[in-house]
Amino acid sequence: MHALLPGGRSQIERWFPGFGREAVEQGALASEAHQSEQWIDDERAVSAPNVVLLNGSRTFMEGLLRRRTLALPNVRLVPDAATGLTYRDGRVSGVRLSTADDGVVPADFVVDAMGRSSRMAAWLERDGWQAPPLERMQIDVNYATAYFARSEDAPRVAVATSRVSPDYPKKTHAALTAVENGRWMLLQMTYGEDRPPQDQDGFRARCADLPPVFAEVARSEPIGEVHTFRLAEARRRRYDTLDRIPGGLVSVGDAVASFNPIYGQGMSSAALHASCLSEYLCATSDATGVATRFFELQKVVVDAAWDLSTQSDAQRLETGRPPLPVRVQRALVDQVLAAAVVDIPVATAFNEVAFMNAHPSTLAAPSVVLRSVVANVRARARAARSSRRT
Ligand SMILES: Cc1cc2nc3c(=O)[nH]c(=O)nc-3n(C[C@H](O)[C@H](O)[C@H](O)COP(=O)(O)OP(=O)(O)OC[C@H]3O[C@@H](n4cnc5c(N)ncnc54)[C@H](O)[C@@H]3O)c2cc1C
Structure with missing residues (x-):
């Protein structure tokens, strides 16, 4: 699904x-x-x-x-697998293809959108560049x-x-x-x-x-x-930490981060990466340079999605007692989660984050936390009254 x-x-x-x-x-x-x-x-x-x-x-x-993309006048589909990159003067110059004659598509700018099993890290390492660390x-x-x-x-x-x-x-x-x-x-x-x-x-x-x-x-x-x-x-490749990466190369979607699918973030993250790419390309004067600014923009999106999904997974799998700051943060999150069941404004704020319309930090706003605490106290009081009546 x-x-x-x-x-x-x-x-x-x-x-x-x-x-x-x-x-x-x-x-x-x-x-x-x-x-x-x-x-x-x-x-x-x-x-x-x-x-x-x-x-x-x-x-x-x-x-x-796919139909909308292929209908764009400047998009051409090449039905071969990519097998590596070519480089010139510290930047990418093309993509190698799996054709019988080892063809190369010349390129000033390459976007790795090869998904979770992307070979880009291996290609970079093979060609003497740094491979992104894998989390x-x-x-x-x-x-x-x-x-x-x-x-x-x-x-x-x-x-x-x-x-x-x-x-x-x-x-x-x-x-x-x-x-x-x-x-x-x-x-x-x-x-x-x-x-x-x-x-x-x-x-x-x-x-x-x-x-x-x-x-x-x-x-x-x-x-x-x-x-x-x-x-x-779940996997995350840290392109944002690299010092030595060819110019004119970026990586997006699952190739950078693939999450626990229960949160439904994957396609929306990829779409947000595309928006980061647009912002980067519109602002940069030289797209053939190292795309440091792109990876900075993308990191904000990846951090938000990664933290949201991996924090619950970490909590589910942990064995020992977590440190105090983590326990305090979780207590606040629990308040918001509980209030999202009983209070429409908190549920709305929570959905905005879950739907990737708002940053998770919006749920830590004092107004949201306070409203959550009050909503939970009222819900408990209602539950106590109704159990006394029955
Ligand atoms: C069980 C499950 C449920 C999920 N549920 C949701 C959900 O509810 N909502 C949501 O948003 N996301 C969900 N996801 C995540 C979502 O599927 C991914 O985040 C999304 O597909 C990522 O898109 P992508 O384009 O980055 O990668 P992909 O969709 O994996 O596309 C990568 C493409 O690159 C091609 N490719 C790979 N290597 C090469 C090569 N060498 N040369 C040429 N082409 C190549 C592949 O064939 C593929 O077509 C789910 C994932 C799983 C596994």
Whole structure:
């Protein structure tokens, strides 16, 4: 399953105006806040007004993006694999291809967008440059995705998520989205050795233990097999730390950082990297120089996404007691997370960060933290009153 976050969508819309409208014309579903459900530890969260999403499968969105890109007059597709770089005077001068005659495409500027398994670091090292240091974070995440037929009398919900806290007895996270061609896409996600079922019966049985909308969708007619996927680690390549890198070379998207997919940040991060690249190229007088400024701009985006996802993973996997500053920071984050379930303004602020529209530091604003504490105190008081009544 892939979800395009609003932050990524607005960047794509910037590069390809009308992208969202075109997607809807071709079958994607635009959903409003009232069509979405968020569940945390089996408790229904308040509905924040900014849960406005564009829903479609990854293949569908990528196909549309690819067509728009290839329609640009100055874009040409070369259907060969890249195998290395050529250099002149300390900068890149071309890309080697896997053609029979080892062809080279001349280039003043090269963008490595080869994804998580990019060979760029190995090529640089082989050619006598510095390779970017690789940071890794163990995640051991398991994914299982299945499609179901969406009939006319299907639930009014278009998007649902169900998240569980580390100490909650149930361990399956889930997400559901209505996609093109009258289908539901339903995801189950777990960590470590607890893997989601790979067969339809087991998959549906586990849905029965999720909030009601998941069970309801899983009773529909299944389409195709359950697809499973396992990702052992998040990775980040630190191009921003290099002293010796050829001029005219940048790296974007998963080639630089690939995260725990549960946060849905990957495509939106890549879109934000494209915006950093635009800002860099518009401001620089010599794009063939070392792209230090680009890597600085990109670092702000990568740091935000990396910290958001790896902090939760680190917390889940840690064994000892963390230092005091970390415990204080987590206590504040916990306040905001708890308040996002019961308070619409806090949920809205939280979504802006989760959707990559706002920097995570906005959640540390005194107004947000204070509102969260008050909302949590009130929620606890309400819960105590209602338990006294029953
Ligand atoms: C299970 C799972 C679920 C995910 N869910 C989400 C989600 O919900 N939302 C989200 O935003 N992101 C999600 N992601 C992350 C998302 O898939 C990636 O962040 C995104 O695809 C990165 O785009 P990219 O263009 O950088 O890399 P990729 O999509 O990996 O594209 C790299 C391309 O480069 C090509 N390539 C590689 N080497 C060469 C070469 N030598 N020569 C020529 N071409 C080459 C590859 O064939 C590929 O087409 C998920 C990832 C996984 C694994």
